Amino acid sequence: MSSKSERFVHALDERNLPKGFAVSATYAGIKAAISPVATPPAAKTSNLNPKPDLALIVSATPAAAAGCFTRNAFKAAPVVLSSQLLIDGAGSPAGARARSVLVNSGCANAVTGLKGFQDAQECASTIAELLPTPPAVAEKQERGDLLPRGKETLLLSTGVIGVPLPMQAIKKCLPHLTSGNVLRNDKDAWLETARAFMTTDTFPKLRARRFELGGRDVSIVGIDKGAGMIHPSMSGPVPAPQGLHATLLGLVCTDAPIAPPALQSALEHAMSRTFNCISVDGDMSTNDTILCLANGLAPDLEGEAGELAIAEGEEITKEGHPEEYAVFETELTEFCKELAHLIVRDGEGATKFVEIKVKNAPTFEHAHAIASSISTSALVKCALHGGDANWGRILCAVGYAPLPQLESSAQEWQIDPTRVTVSFVPPEGASDGGQTHETLVVLKDGAPQAVDEEKAGRLLALEDINIVVDLQGGSFGAESAKEEACYWTCDFSKEYISINGDYRS
16 A cells, blocks of 8 residues: 555645745754754765754735634643734734744643743744835734734744753744745645644645635635644634634635634634544644634636625625625635544554544534544544454443533433444445445444444455444434534554654654
8 A cells, every 4th residue: 555645645736825825944953952862974964855844834914813722721832822912913903813823843832831932922023023024014003903013923833842942943044934035835835834844744734725705716725733642622712611612733824805703713613523523542732723814815716707795805704794704614614624634644653544423412512522432432443453343342432421511401411322323334435346345233223233244344444434323312312413523533553652652752
């Protein structure tokens, strides 16, 4: 079988890159600076082109900005700083906006105290000082329509926890990253930027696409990273007291004309159904962050006749443009799902990509909680690695799932064991030597079913495995409980233990 890199690294079509963004990446030697080890002479000569570990993404104009951040109590300095900037920006007349994002790998700048936060602030302010200010932007800043220059840069960091940033190594590279000769908007530059995100990832995760929105030809590009310490539960910069919102880093850039509050709302919706629905090992990182920038520079559709739904200079809002907002929310969610799947496929030591679908629950949150419970069960994940259709382990994880309370009903919803059905479903288009795989029902209405072990073995030998748990409405009955949720996870292998047995990885 070909490598994951060969299968999942796709060449970008440059026509799909959003207008008004430019990126740059370089090698700063961050990991080497924080944990220097003696390098053999042969290695010095063989690694003449090391992987970049520092990158910059810049919008030609301050863009609407949104973010979802980890709920871990030990939030890293870049998480705290970026969420504060978005909160401050939301109170300004123009809403939350940002001009650039600085990304580093090799050092998480987490659990580093006041020094870590000061280092993060210095990185952001240095980028703001180095980037030239377009005349139109300067005029708006004078009127107070935009965030002050020192508040225009958001941060993403990943790597070793508990170690300060090597500021000398980083600051030395910042003038180079901000140079107009280096910042570019082409497929090679974006690929190098995606590589700068990587830690234990085996391939860069990068996607781009186009869609129509309000008479505009909108493009969107996204990068994410993560292979271990993956079980995100991210929320907006101001966490809601209840409900789902969502080491994982992600950045989405689009030229869609959308207002900051609408962008934040759409991102939180997308997170709840994509990045907050994946798990590699059940561990929530200190640095989980997804950022989204929208600069509104999408061109009109060629040959479009009549008045545009979104006029020049106008931005989409939920209340003022409900149809266009719905299109954007759907497109963003589908795009984030594709990016989230890449994280799971590259899970540390993973050999299986597993979709868990829970059907006929009273709410999305109930289905999500049960799917999460199955996806994080070490016993389930080990069985999947061994090709064992062990429905007992799946059922056990269903039974102990922590279920949310229903606010709209005085009656408590419960799982009815006599209604639960568990099936292994072949992925679309899967075949074995021309023979189509069949759905394997292992539990029906709470009763075990006879299983053809040969067919089960062939089905579970596939790289992609789909498990469907049908609750059939539980205690409310099928007519009153029809919500569903999907979770995506992977198996546990000996390689996962090997990778994580060495803390320095």
